[in-house]
Amino acid sequence: MQIQLDDVSVSYVDTGRGAAPSAEASSQDGSSTILFLHGFPLDHSMWDRQIDSLRHAHRCIAPDLRGFGGSSFDGGVSSMSQLAKDMIQLLDRLSIGEPVTLCGLSMGGYIAFEMWQHEPSKIARMILCDTRAEPDSHEVARGREMMALQVEQDGMDGVANGMIPKLLAPSTVQTQSETTEKVRQMIDDADPRAVAAAQRGMAKRCDSSDRLASIQIPALVVCGEHDRITPPESMRDLTAALPNGSFLEISDAGHLAPFEQPDAVNRAIGDWLAN
Numbered sequence: 001m002q003i004q005l006d007d008v009s010v011s012y013v014d015t016g017r018g019a020a021p022s023a024e025a026s027s028q029d030g031s032s033t034i035l036f037l038h039g040f041p042l043d044h045s046m047w048d049r050q051i052d053s054l055r056h057a058h059r060c061i062a063p064d065l066r067g068f069g070g071s072s073f074d075g076g077v078s079s080m081s082q083l084a085k086d087m088i089q090l091l092d093r094l095s096i097g098e099p100v101t102l103c104g105l106s107m108g109g110y111i112a113f114e115m116w117q118h119e120p121s122k123i124a125r126m127i128l129c130d131t132r133a134e135p136d137s138h139e140v141a142r143g144r145e146m147m148a149l150q151v152e153q154d155g156m157d158g159v160a161n162g163m164i165p166k167l168l169a170p171s172t173v174q175t176q177s178e179t180t181e182k183v184r185q186m187i188d189d190a191d192p193r194a195v196a197a198a199q200r201g202m203a204k205r206c207d208s209s210d211r212l213a214s215i216q217i218p219a220l221v222v223c224g225e226h227d228r229i230t231p232p233e234s235m236r237d238l239t240a241a242l243p244n245g246s247f248l249e250i251s252d253a254g255h256l257a258p259f260e261q262p263d264a265v266n267r268a269i270g271d272w273l274a275n
């Protein structure tokens with residue numbers, strides 16, 4: 001599906017319980033609306049394995065962030081604040097009145113923190129996968145600018161080869177060829193202009209650590225055992241700073257835990273939402 005927001009056309013999946021236009025977005029029977037926010041430089045399909053499992057009980061909305069997948073890109077820097085405003089506008093345009101469950105991975109988590117800052121009343125719960133609240137160090141921000149310049153000049157050639165070992169656990173690369181190829185495809189298909197814009201947006205993102213204490217809603221924190229980008233130790237610290245957070249480490253997974261080990265993650269999300 002495609003929807004026009006102020007200055008961007010957003011492609012999204014809207015499926016599952018309560019997704020019919022006339023139905024209530026959230027009902028009395030424990031079902032909720034889940035807004036899935038993908039990581040960088042991927043697209044909504046990184047959540048396909050969650051949606052397949054959760055759509056039977058929940059409404060699942062999975063957009064492509066501006067510039068990614070089927071969503072348009074109009075130039076500039078994709079700040080986390082802008083991406084959060086896009087998502088708030090998407091919820092409004094879909095007339096979703098009930099607070100939703102936000103499920104964000106990595107960059108999707110940065111956006112979830114921004115949405116909390118802008119519109120906390122729209123959020124009932126958060127699932128924070130493989131993400132962090134702190135901003136970039138100068139060194140990381142410099143690396144992002146180098147990558148932005150590189151993809152603007154050379155396109156996405158070679159980017160997947162560099163990223164896959166950081167995104168996936170070694171055992172995933174060795175034993176799950178379909179998963180690895182799907183990640184490669186998402187990266188190869190990404191628009192270099194949107195990749196550069198998101199890198200610059202992430203480099204400028206603000207520190208959300210001080211906001212964690214204000215997130216009093218239930219939060220499930222999910223982290224792959226072998227996540228090299230946002231390791232379990234740092235995500236345990238994040239959980240400890242959340243007043244109502246629960247931590248779950250996923251075995252045999254890296255930074256893309258929900259995509260690498262969907263059964264374990266789906267079971268955990270399903271149980272957590274049911275409680």
Ligand code: MLT
Binds near residue numbers: 038105106
């Ligand atoms: C992601 O998976 O979204 C990225 O690791 C985020 C980042 O580069 O900080």
